[in-house]
Amino acid sequence: MDNHSYNYPSDCTPLTSCKSARKPAGSTVVNMGNAGKNPPRDYLVWSLCNTLYVNFCCLGFMALIYSIKARDQQTQGNLQLAQECSDKAKWYNILAAGWNLLVPLLVVVLLVLLLVHLGSSQGSFDFFGEDGFQSFVKLFSW
Secondary structure: OOHHHOOOOOOOOOOOOOOOOOOOOOOOOOOOOOOOOOOOOOOHHHHHHHHHHOOHHHHHHHHHHHHHHHHHHHHHOOHHHHHHHHHHHHHHHHHHHHHHHHHHHHHHHHHHHHHHHHHHOOOOOOOOOOOHHHHHHHHHOO
16 A cells, blocks of 8 residues: 555544544653662672671671662662662672671781791601691690
């Protein structure tokens, strides 16, 4: 079909009532809520990772609780309380991640310091020598 085959009178167009006095079309208003404001983040994935790592004082679990609260408050439309819970979840995640990085780092540093001290002591064993590991084990056996 050809678009040119449809002829309408000048005062009658599609989707209007073909009256001689055309009325302007009504306006439609769509309420978008908080279109300009971003919703608060809930940090749920970060909280799950920190919870599964099982850290000191269950900081990851506390972050997970506040992340879920933030998501619940966001779905209920209470953005102020969702933002507060989001902030708490973020800080618990920061503390948990810091603790998760600090403890292994301290263990490695202490192990290196122990090896340096034992290697430099006079009358001690040569840890990196032939019988070093057996001598190291003898230190901790009763």
